[in-house]
Structure formats: structure tokens, C-alpha cells
Amino acid sequence: MRYSSAVPSARLVVLACLAAALSPAAPPNVVFFLADDLGWRDLGCYGSQFYETPNIDGLARSGARFTQAYAACPVCSPTRASIMTGKYPVRLRVTDYISPSGGNQPEQWNRNTILLPSSYSDRMPLEEVTMAEAFRESGYATFFAGKWHMGPEGYWPEDQGFDQNEGGWEHGGPWGGDNYFSPYGNPNLDDGPEREYLPLRLARETRRFISAQRDSPFFAYLSFYSVHTPLMTTQELEDKYAAKAAKFSFAGPRFLEEGFREARQVQDHAVYGGMVEALDTAVGMVLDALEENGLASKTIVVFMSDNGGLSTSEGSPTANLPLRGGKGWMYEGGIREPMLIRAPGVTEPGVTIDAPVTSVDFYPTLLELAGLRKRPDQHVDGTSLVPALRGEPFNRAPLYWHYPHYGNQGGAPSGALRAGDWKLIKWYEDSSIEVYNLANDPGERYNLAGLLPERSKSLQERLEAWLGDVDANMPAKNPKYDPDEPSGRYPPDRR
DSSP, rough: OOOOOOOOOHHHHHHHHHHHHSSSSOOEEEEEESSSOOOOOGGGGGGGGOOHHHHHHHHHHHHHHEEEEEEESSHHHHHHHHHHEEEEEEHHHSSSSTTOOOOOOOGOOSOOOSEEOOOSSSSOOTOOOHHHHHHTTOOOOEEEEOOOOOOOSSSGGGTTTTSEOOOOOOHHHSTTBBTHHHHHHHHOOOSTTTTTHHHHHHHHHHHHHHHHHHHHHHHEEEEEESSHHHHOHHHHHHHHHHHHTTTTOOOOOOEEEETTTEHHHHHHHHOHHHHHHHHHHHHHHHHHHHHHHTGGEEEEEEESSOOOOOSSTTOOOOOTTTSSTTTTOOOOOHHHHEEEEEEEETTTTEEESSOOOEEEGGGHHHHHHHTTOTTTTTTTTOOOHHHHHOOOOOOOOEEEEEEEEOOTOOOOSSEEEETTHHHHEEETOOOOEEETTTOTTTTTOOOOTTTOOOHHHHHHHHHHHHHHHHHHOOOOOTOOOOTTTTTTSGGGGOO
16 A cells, blocks of 8 residues: 655645544444343452453443442343333333243233232334334444344344344243254354354354444444353353352351242352353453454443342352342342443543433433434433433432232232332232332341331332333232142242
8 A cells, every 4th residue: 555755735734624623523333231130249340259250340440330220120021121112111011021932921820829920012012113223223233142032033133123133032041952052043143163152152243243344333232141041151161160169268148038039148159150251251352342443432332231140049040149139029139230331432431320220221321422312202211321421410210110920030029119219119919018228228128118107108109100100010819829828939849
């Protein structure tokens, strides 16, 4: 390649500078990482002393770390729909995890529970203008990799705004083939070399997309299957964490009673540790691709999990202490998540944001950061977090939850409200309430409902008003419930 050695005239320099000043800045790219079932304390930057997550910890140091960020639901599909639509899941009627078999719908319910779970939609409506569609309509190339779990064929990522789909379909886990290892048995992901590990494959696909699109704006959504069951990692990583666990000391009981279940109190599960590290490695591969292509300073990066860590069921591989409960529960361990945002030119490196926020807030936030027009009729429940990211005063309106179902982890139909430091949980089985001051009691050990009747009444009235406003789908009495038989909230081996 030949270069001119001539010195440009002063006039040409002035014209070039003027043109640069008048031309609009290139819109930023967006990379969104969504983990599955990753608990609030499963990262080093959130206090884990067992799992190793250097890449995600580095992302936290380079951007903003939220300490009180919430998923819109204690299980996966509803939270994922809330991110894509900017709406609380109840408005979409996607209020439980989507089961392709329909086994958690009331007409197929066979567990001995006081209530029948509410019926719900098993797909995110095509009528919603998803965040991916908003970016694509603004000229962005859009890419999806990993877990979708928001409807059958016809409702997959390619039907909801994504140009490319690598691995997204109706299932909530890597249930085909050899699960987390190739062959995958996934209609939207070609098999790789034998024993290729899924999170690393998804990262490689994302890297390829970034490299191909480096000269034009893109929205890349890497939605991991990790760390959802089945619990599977490489032998090398399992051996590493087994050796680490053998040296890891923990004072206190390994499990404590939580309703009809027991909740894990210590992080020392070797296979889960390997899964967390592999997730971190995959995130690092994508962040490296941004650096290698000169895009790190032009790309907004988000990291989030879709619900709390699995602590009361299915192997109970992690602990969410000091938070109570885990996936499937309305306690903090089921809904509070690790959340990071790095927005070049907006976020200060290493800043901590303590304001309560929720997953419906991503839609308006990312539109504003990218300089795109807001869609208030779409992201009706979301609030832009840009003021908080800039370090300005920020006071989010109350947060709401509605889960009219029995999870697989022991939780029961319930609703919740957080207003300031105060949190109310209402259990739909008996209309009982629990009230906590999270500033003083983040572990939700001291129910203040009986001590503070006026505040409790006020919080409950606000929750009830919201449920009415959104026309919430509610559970019904179970005519087959037998109080003399074991509760369906017990784990399967105790029913």
C-alpha cells in the first residue's frame, strides 16, 4: 500500500476537522451477556472465595457494578422475556418457565399442592417489538447465541429480531445429544468436534460475528445455557475444583432448612465450580475479540443472570449467602443478581451503584446509551439507568414481582414489592405476608409484618393495586389437594 508524503494545506486541514465535527458519531455496539441460574455471589467481584472469575471481575473493574439488581422473576423464561420487551412478565402472561410438554400448566398438574398454578403463555408474543427488533430497525446487525427458551418454532430468535441464531430454541437446557458437549442435538447449532464444550463454542461463534461486523454497528446477545443443569464440566476443571474443595474450610452447617427444602450454605461444588470458570473463560474470549478488533472503546457491555443460584434443588450446587433462598423463591437469593454495565464515555471504571434496579430496565437504558429513540409504549415498565451510570441522583420507582406458580425448587405462588429499603412478600396459598428492611436485614431473617402493621398494610395495598393494574393471572384452589398427604412442595424423593 502506498501513502502520500505530501503535507496537506491548512485549508484542507480546517475542512477535514470541520467535517469530522459535523458528522454524527458512529453508534456504539452492544454486547449483552446473560448467564443462566448464576447466583448473586457466584463471582469473585461479588464475594465468592471459591469460584474463579477473573474476566468478569475485570469487566466489573472497568465499568459499573450494581449491588441491588433484580431479575423480574425467580425462574428463567419470564426474566428473559422482560429483558427483550421492557415489560414485567405478567403483562405478557409469560409468568413461569416454559415447558414444551406443558407439565406445569394447571390442566396437567399432579402435585399435591394447596393451589393449582395459574395458566400462562408458553411463548413471547410476536406482537412485542423486542429490543433486538428495535436495534435492527436502527441499522444494527443482530446476533443471538445460546439459550432462548421463549417459545416453540416460529417464536425463536430469528422470529423476534435476530439476524443470526446459534443454538436458541424452545428448550431451557442443553437437553439434546451429549448435553454440554458435542454432539449437541440442537437444530440451531451445528455439532462441533467431539467433546467440544458448549460455552466455549458459543463464545467462538460470538467472536466470529464480532470480527465480521467490526466495521458496522451490531447488537450481540450471548445468552449462556451455563450454569443451568445438567451439572457438567470438563474433567480438567472438575479435578481442579475438587482439589480446591478438599482444602476449603467452612464453619457451620452445610445445609439449613428452608420451608419444605434445605438450602446449601457453602460454595464448594467441584463440577459447578468448573462450570462457573468456563462461563468466565467464554466471557473473556468475547471481550478479547472486542480488543483485537479495536472495538472495546466503542462497545457497551452488559452482564446479568436470569434468576438466583440453585441452592434448594437439583443437586443444590451453590450457596447465595448472605442472601436467603435461591432459584424459584421470592427471597433475595432467588431474584437478586450480579449485574455489570460498561458504557465507554459514560461509566467510571470500578464504580458501584447501590440503587435497586430490575431486568425490565435494560431496554430503555440501552436505547438511550446507543442514541436511539425511546419506545415508551413498548418498554412501559422499564426505567433508563443512564442517570445512575453517569453518577447522577437516581431513585427507581418500586419494583414488583408476580409468580403464581410452584417452582421445582420448593417455592410457592407469591408476589413481592420492593419500595426503597422495604420489601414485602405475599404468599398466595394463605395470603400471609412477610416484611423486611433490606438495609438492616439483607438475609431476610426478621419478619417485621407483625411489628409494623401500618407499613405492612401500605405495602400490601400497593402490591394489590399493581396486581389489579396489570390484570395479574392468579392461581386457583386445587380441588384434589389432600392435607393428609405429603405436600407437593417437598422434593420428589420425599413425596
